[in-house]
Amino acid sequence: MKYKIPKSWNDITIEQFQEIRKLDTSDEIEYLINLIAIVCHLDPETVEGFEINKVKEIGKHLAFIKTLPDKFQNDFTIDGSTFTVDVNIAHISAGQYIDLNKYIELGVEDNMHKILTLFCLPTKRKWFKRVTAEYGKGYDLNELANVMLKCPISVAYP
Numbered sequence: 304m305k306y307k308i309p310k311s312w313n314d315i316t317i318e319q320f321q322e323i324r325k326l327d328t329s330d331e332i333e334y335l336i337n338l339i340a341i342v343c344h345l346d347p348e349t350v351e352g353f354e355i356n357k358v359k360e361i362g363k364h365l366a367f368i369k370t371l372p373d374k375f376q377n378d379f380t381i382d383g384s385t386f387t388v389d390v391n392i393a394h395i396s397a398g399q400y401i402d403l404n405k406y407i408e409l410g411v412e413d414n415m416h417k418i419l420t421l422f423c424l425p426t427k428r429k430w431f432k433r434v435t436a437e438y439g440k441g442y443d444l445n446e447l448a449n450v451m452l453k454c455p456i457s458v459a460y461p
Contacts (some may be wrong), residue, residue: 304454306343308364312372312457315342320456323368325410331392361411378426379458381450386423388458389403397422415459416451420444423451 309315315323319424322341328334335358340347342365350358394405399421406414425447451459 304323305347305351306345308361310341310364311367312460313455315368315456315457316452317419317454317456318452320460321412332358333366335359337367337369338362349458361450372458376458379423379454383455384450385426387426388423390422416454417448419451419454419459422446 307314319341323338324336326337326341332355336347336390339350339353339358339361343350343361353361357439375390376388380386392400399441403418403421406418411418
């Protein structure tokens with residue numbers, strides 16, 4: 304069976320991060336089994352079939368998960384689409400501000416992908432420069448939120 308063990312937060316998506324944050328950490332082995340299943344795209348039952356030493360060894364490779372990312376990225380690409388990050392709160396509209404407060408109230412980690420739609424705007428090349436879309440113009444916000452679920456947590460968290 305082939306699977307890829309993530310090496311850093313760059314390999315963990317927002318969707319995976321949201322699942323990881325919900326894991327019960329009271330039993331180390333059960334936690335590792337579920338963690339490995341999430342980040343390696345395996346069924347928990349498959350991981351339960353691994354030898355205990357293998358589970359612990361993979362767990363050592365995933366130690367980076369104990370420390371959250373802290374480096375900021377100005378732009379990133381998902382599925383061939385480029386996005387520019389603008390975290391200057393002074394640049395958002397009143398409507399975006401209302402949405403931001405709503406998502407924060409509902410829970411930052413559960414709504415991280417929606418919060419990103421407020422600050423990460425699609426960017427296209429036009430001749431020799433990059434042009435960033437205006438918020439909510441020329442793209443569907445719900446589709447963008449779903450795309451953001453694939454965003455590496457290293458982009459979203461810092």
